[in-house]
Amino acid sequence: MLSLQTDHQISIFDGLKVQDLWAASKQLGFPSALWRLPHTNEINLLISVREGIRKCQPELEKLSPGFIISKFLWEDEQEVLFLEGDIILTFAEGGLLDNVRNNLGEEHSEVKRLVQLTEDLALESVSPSRNELYETPNADSIDPKTRFKRTVELAVAAIRQNQFKKVVLSRTRELSYSDDFQPVKAFQKLAKAYPHAFVSLVNLPEQKEQWLGASPELLTRQNSGGAFTTMSLAGTQSSHDKSGHLIPKYDIRWGEKEIEEHALVSRYIVECFKKIRLREYIETGPRTVLAGNLYHLRTDFEVDTNALNFPELGSVMLKLLHPTSAVCGVPKIPSMKFIAEIESYDRSFYSGFLGPAQIGGNTSLFVNLRTVRFKDGLATLFAGAGITEDSVPEKEWEETELKCETLLQVIAATF
Numbered sequence: 001m002l003s004l005q006t007d008h009q010i011s012i013f014d015g016l017k018v019q020d021l022w023a024a025s026k027q028l029g030f031p032s033a034l035w036r037l038p039h040t041n042e043i044n045l046l047i048s049v050r051e052g053i054r055k056c057q058p059e060l061e062k063l064s065p066g067f068i069i070s071k072f073l074w075e076d077e078q079e080v081l082f083l084e085g086d087i088i089l090t091f092a093e094g095g096l097l098d099n100v101r102n103n104l105g106e107e108h109s110e111v112k113r114l115v116q117l118t119e120d121l122a123l124e125s126v127s128p129s130r131n132e133l134y135e136t137p138n139a140d141s142i143d144p145k146t147r148f149k150r151t152v153e154l155a156v157a158a159i160r161q162n163q164f165k166k167v168v169l170s171r172t173r174e175l176s177y178s179d180d181f182q183p184v185k186a187f188q189k190l191a192k193a194y195p196h197a198f199v200s201l202v203n204l205p206e207q208k209e210q211w212l213g214a215s216p217e218l219l220t221r222q223n224s225g226g227a228f229t230t231m232s233l234a235g236t237q238s239s240h241d242k243s244g245h246l247i248p249k250y251d252i253r254w255g256e257k258e259i260e261e262h263a264l265v266s267r268y269i270v271e272c273f274k275k276i277r278l279r280e281y282i283e284t285g286p287r288t289v290l291a292g293n294l295y296h297l298r299t300d301f302e303v304d305t306n307a308l309n310f311p312e313l314g315s316v317m318l319k320l321l322h323p324t325s326a327v328c329g330v331p332k333i334p335s336m337k338f339i340a341e342i343e344s345y346d347r348s349f350y351s352g353f354l355g356p357a358q359i360g361g362n363t364s365l366f367v368n369l370r371t372v373r374f375k376d377g378l379a380t381l382f383a384g385a386g387i388t389e390d391s392v393p394e395k396e397w398e399e400t401e402l403k404c405e406t407l408l409q410v411i412a413a414t415f
């Protein structure tokens with residue numbers, strides 16, 4: 001449960017639907033974010049009633065309530081995008097408005113404009129749209145599978161030459177969508193299908209992009225009770241057998257490659273704690289966890305920041321952790337350089353981080369994985385896989401296919 005700051009009184013937002021509010025915010029050019037935290041039913045909608053998005057240092061404990069989103073390429077002293085939480089609405093399961101935090105007041109002209117447009121759009125949206133995605137022809141001279149497998153071969157060769165131990169290589173898959181495609185509907189389907197994931201939709205008007213995702217990976221969480229949490233998530237296999245049945249967790253066996261790949265990420269996190277001489281963490285795992293159509297190996301790390309009198313641990317660890325070796329590699333610098341040279345596109349917000357900051361005293365940032373960017377009629381899915389010395393290119397390709405399927409299985413279906 002989210003801790004709520006205000007009791008719900010009668011408000012001008014009563015009766016408004018998430019999809020109409022989303023459409024109105026988008027039309028007005030207001031940055032906005034919609035999210036559902038893992039293992040909760042509440043849907044949160046944040047609307048920044050202003051043009052443009054603030055940039056800030058992620059000094060998490062000093063922030064006002066808002067939503068953070070950062071690109072993969074983010075270094076220590078750089079700023080991240082911060083969507084100011086002017087209006088934060090919480091909806092219970094079934095879409096009923098549960099809580100309103102409106103910093104601007106109901107008389108604010110932009111708030112009134114937002115509500116008016118939402119009501120107008122609600123009257124217009126009578127015919128349910130068909131949410132469909134279509135394959136686009138491959139414009140490249142070389143097919144994506146051959147290209148990706150080639151990059152894996154090059155990575156394995158670089159590892160054998162001791163350039164680095166592990167690198168996470170990614171690829172994109174592009175689909176087109178029609179004008180009436182509603183990412184909010186896709187968000188709602190994802191939220192239902194993946195209770196364990198952080199499901200989010202972010203509208204970035206300046207970039208003219210919307211990012212939808214169902215991330216299984218927490219980067220940092222600091223809650224109002226002082227608990228800091230992070231996790232190592234690496235090692236992947238399909239959760240379903242060839243006939244489409246869910247394989248029970250106790251039947252899952254992990255190979256040496258996955259165990260080593262996972263251990264590299266856990267070791268990386270422990271090294272980050274060591275850098276700040278922090279020994280008082282509790283490590284649990286590795287365990288097998290379900291993430292949609294996949295199983296992963298996961299180890300959790302927890303620290304009581306109150307006991308250590310270390311309230312800024314979340315900010316300190318964010319800078320040390322990102323990008324973890326679950327999305328970049330070991331060691332960080334040469335693997336990052338390899339990614340920049342070999343991947344033929346900009347990762348942008350994929351494998352960056354995002355999440356609500358200082359809402360009810362809690363900040364939860366997730367790695368932006370299992371994600372799709374909607375821009376100019378093109379839906380771009382991003383998926384990566386950890387490459388080690390023992391990687392088999394065909395298997396790594398299949399892993400990225402399965403990762404794309406996590407979203408496609410749910411959102412590509414006709415409504």
Ligand SMILES: C=C(O[C@@H]1C=C(C(=O)O)C=C[C@H]1O)C(=O)O
Pocket residue numbers: 168170217233234235236296326327369370382383384385386387403
């Ligand atoms: C890179 C991705 O996922 C990451 C890589 C994993 C792996 O290599 O086994 C598993 C989980 C994530 O940490 C992705 O989903 O794109």
